[in-house]
Amino acid sequence: SYHISSLFRLNSQIVNKISYSHSNNFFIQSTNYSTGPMSEDTVVSRCTKKINDSLKVDYLKVSASNDDPNGSHIRIECVSSDFEGKNSLQRQRLIYKAIWDEMSGGPVHAVDSIVAKAPSEVNK
Numbered sequence: 198s199y200h201i202s203s204l205f206r207l208n209s210q211i212v213n214k215i216s217y218s219h220s221n222n223f224f225i226q227s228t229n230y231s232t233g234p235m236s237e238d239t240v241v242s243r244c245t246k247k248i249n250d251s252l253k254v255d256y257l258k259v260s261a262s263n264d265d266p267n268g269s270h271i272r273i274e275c276v277s278s279d280f281e282g283k284n285s286l287q288r289q290r291l292i293y294k295a296i297w298d299e300m301s302g303g304p305v306h307a308v309d310s311i312v313a314k315a316p317s318e319v320n321k
Contacts (some may be wrong), residue, residue: 240268240304244296251295252277255316262309272310280315288313 232266245259256276262269273292289311299305 204219240299241271244268244271244273244299244305247299248273248275248292248305252279252291256319259277262307269304269306270309271305271307273308274312276314276319278316280313281317283315 202226215252239265241261245257248257248259249256254277258272258274260272262270262272265271266271275292277291279291281293292313293308295302296308297313300308305316
């Protein structure tokens with residue numbers, strides 16, 4: 198069994214903790230560390246939800262690139278069993294298909310980086 202844990206900033210008010218273990222115990226925990234009003238409807242949160250809804254996700258990290266507060270440029274790291282037997286281009290197409298509404302006339306202008314792996318490719 199192995200464990201990946203990372204903290205990342207969704208926006209200036211939300212920090213998520215993602216954990217993944219080999220036994221497929223996966224969770225996303227959101228915590229508000231701000232004393233001000235919190236809006237969970239961000240580009241990053243919408244893309245995260247759409248990818249989770251479209252793929253069998255074991256691990257997912259969607260973040261704004263270069264500290265872009267609007268999330269118009271994002272980075273995606275995803276581990277999914279849907280990627281087994283697929284090449285890099287096919288994996289990227291699955292991710293783009295999931296977030297297409299956010300890209301075609303939506304707030305996402307570019308995906309700066311996609312790391313898409315099958316569970317069998319994750320270092321143990």
